[in-house]
Amino acid sequence: MNNPVFSQKERNIIILLIVLTLGGILLYATRGIFGAFLGTLVMYTLFRTLNIFFIEKWRWPKPLSAVVIIILSIFIIVLPFVGIGSMLVRKAIELQENPVWIKQIIDAINKFAGDTLGKPDLLKEQLQSSAAYFGTLLTAVLGGAANVFIEVTVMYFILYFLFINYQGFESGILYYLPFDEEQAVVFGSELKNITYSNIVGQTIIAIVQGGCLAIGFWIFGVNDALFWGVICAILSFIPLLGPPLIFVPATLILLSQGQTWQGIGLLIWGFGLVINIDNVLRFIINKKIGNIHPLITVIGVIIGLPLFGLIGLVYGPLLLAYFLIAVKIYKANKRLSLKREQLEKRKE
Template sequence: MSYLDNERLKQIVFLLIIAFLGILLFKELYAFFPGFLGAVTLYIISRKVMFRLVEVRKWRRSLAAAIIMVLSFLIILLPVSMLVNMLTSKVGYAISHSGELLDGLKALNARLHANSGIDLLTGERLQKLQDYITNVLPGFLGATFNTLTAVAIMYFILYFMLVNAREMEEALYEYIPLKDENVELLGQEVKNMVISNAIGIPAIALIQGIVSLIGYLIFGVPEPVFWFVVTSFTAMLPVIGAAAVYVPMGVFLIAAGQTWQGIAILVYGFGVVGTSDNLFRMLLAKKIGDVHPLVTILGVIIGVSLFGFIGLIFGPLLISLFIVLIRIYSNEYLVKKREVKVVKTHHGKEGKAKQVGKD
């Protein structure tokens, strides 16, 4: 075995050891991964502000990081936690009054069956629904606890990322085994996708919620603010979106005898709320990054199943990173092979030309 082959074998063994340890650590620390992804998201959004405070205004790193963390909590997490608390209280009320809810559904089903002959809620379905409602509260409380844990981990990691921002980015440039232009491409793509999804998806969902709220107020829907919150959350879901709220609401109103209100909600939902989604998505795409809808839909489906709520941002990022890595591989290796082939062909032609000249 030659010296070069021996060194290559050592390199492969070393990489296998690194990969094994990396997989082992990721497996054991997977529960903290959503918090890490949240820290990366906030870091990408706030890094320019951090550099400006530290390098231009000459603030201490710890103070600048603390100010950014407090502002992110007040602007992002506090409103979201208030909305989640509102939903939690409603869910708790619905569970504590589940008997009344089931009686109302039975009456609604009987009326629908009498008018249209459709029997939606059989005895078996009602039993499944009752079991589901009974099991919702523990799951909801568990999800709340997991969210609080993820937020604590997120801010813990974010602090050190902000304080050591320059050193961290320089280390990434040094240790990522790619050419500088490909590292730049990778970083730019990550930045664009994170900003597009972290700002774009919630912004579009909030706009749809506001548009829906206007309709709820016009058509006299009870507790319009609560349904505005629910619509804003469901609007972030792929494919179905806000229709998960206004379609059942319209059907319920029609079945309850409020025919014109139900029809108006359905028409307003499909005609105005659905159109606002497409319109504002196109307008925001020019401002915060043009992401293909297929990447967003598939990415959200994959991301939510992998990472939970934060997967709304990082699911599309995974697909985009996969595409970018293919481009980088082409730039890093395939281009070199093509250049070598061109050089060899060029030298071969020169050799033949010299041989012909000698003859």
């Protein structure tokens, strides 16, 4: 019998190279729907407990449980995003059709800044310095919105099969993860806490802050209070920095129109109440659910918006948090390996 060309070790290396090459090709081919895979992970983490409850406690058939959860998630998560997107598009069209209104506001703010601060072109300078960045960002957000239907469809398709085969899926994850069982449990627990903190916790903060600012706008006579409350809720995903992007310009508009007390009142309302809602609720959520540092959220949003569009407000911080969890588990795994090596050397 002829000797084989390759040894067993060489065969294994060649097979590994083939697997890595094909895996790289597949990753490249699916790069456009990466958000769907990340969304699947997030949705599975959020609704895993409910799926197990339906199947094991209420004895529902697995397909029924999966379909009910998917329908429920569409009403809770997808439809509100669609509604917000439609509102933003309508408002953008309205502003585009009425550019005179925008110019009047800019001129009024510049006049106020010139009379008060001695900088008549303050707003013009700020707009010019940020126009390039926000133009690129807007293009990315709209591009992400155009791709969202495909991503949502793929996400729910994968999610359905994960829900009906959750035991096999989780067993496979435990088997292939490069951690021991104890570290895998820690990884899963932290993944769940971070996801709940960022999705559930941040959504609560956004709704409360947006509602509070909408009430403030209504009290102090700012037009379209509900719309700007929704915008504030979206920007609330950026800790501390988001809401002031709404109420500070609104304050300048009121002051430029001669409504001094309303402007001062709105500024106090914003910094005294709206901002502190973030601090108080975030502290409570960090104690009850999980802790995401505000810096991670801000950096995650900067990364996520160009990559995923509007949903990047959620996906960006989550992706960064997941990366940091993986690094943390890697360090723990490395320490454990070193301890085992030291014990083996002592035995020898």
